[in-house]
Amino acid sequence: MDALPGTYALMLQADRRQTVQVGRLGQLAVEPGCYVYVGSALGPGGVRARVGHHSRLATRPHWHIDYLRRTATLRHVWYSYDSVHREHAWADIFARMPGTSIPLLGFGASDCACPAHLYFFPRQPRLDTFRRRLRATIPNHSRVDRVSPKEIARLV
Ligand SMILES: [Zn+2]
Numbered sequence: 001m002d003a004l005p006g007t008y009a010l011m012l013q014a015d016r017r018q019t020v021q022v023g024r025l026g027q028l029a030v031e032p033g034c035y036v037y038v039g040s041a042l043g044p045g046g047v048r049a050r051v052g053h054h055s056r057l058a059t060r061p062h063w064h065i066d067y068l069r070r071t072a073t074l075r076h077v078w079y080s081y082d083s084v085h086r087e088h089a090w091a092d093i094f095a096r097m098p099g100t101s102i103p104l105l106g107f108g109a110s111d112c113a114c115p116a117h118l119y120f121f122p123r124q125p126r127l128d129t130f131r132r133r134l135r136a137t138i139p140n141h142s143r144v145d146r147v148s149p150k151e152i153a154r155l156v
Contacts, residue, residue: 001079001147001155006047007086008079009094010037010054010065011124012072022067028104034124035072036094037065037108038117040087047079048155055152064108065118077152078127080144088112093133094119 012035020028041050055074058066080086091114094100100119108117127146134141147155 001048001051001152002046002081003044003048004046004081005040005042005083006079006081007038007040007090008047008051008077009090009130010035010039010069010074011076011078012037012068013075013124014072018071020067020071022064022104022107023061025064025106026104028068028107030068030071030103031120034075034121035068035103036119036121036125037068038087038090038094038119039063039065039108040085042083042085047081051077051079051147051152052155055149064110068118074149075124076146076148078130078144078146080142082142086138086141087117088114089138090134091117091119093130093137094125097121097125097129097133099123100125 014030018030022028041047057070061067102116103120131144
């Protein structure tokens with residue numbers, strides 16, 4: 001994982017039912033399952049710096065995801081290098097995948113037209129399914145790779 005601009009999806013595992021206050025946005029009713037959060041990192045440090053941020057627990061939450069991150073386990077990060085905003089297209093693909101739901105409207109999507117950048121799945125979605133759907137939507141999209149938190153710890 002390099003310090004290049006790009007788009008990423010966090011695969012977070014929640015193990016128990018609980019309520020999380022997400023700043024001023026509202027309350028998130030967390031269910032056991034997989035939470036997928038989509039973002040982009042086009043600034044300095046790129047994907048590596050941002051994923052490094054998400055791999056640790058924020059003492060002072062800044063983004064909506066920082067609140068959920070405290071109570072969920074990071075399982076994988078999917079990412080690609082790209083200097084244009086792809087996170088809305090990624091969010092749209094997750095929104096159309098079977099079994100998904102939107103746990104809290106507006107989560108991570110304060111500045112865009114997406115209903116949310118957070119999606120819930122009873123089980124973690126498959127990367128090959130996502131890649132196939134992404135290619136069908138954006139044929140020239142760059143490669144999407146996957147890393148585990150263990151690999152991230154070595155890189156950041
Ligand atoms: Zn969006």
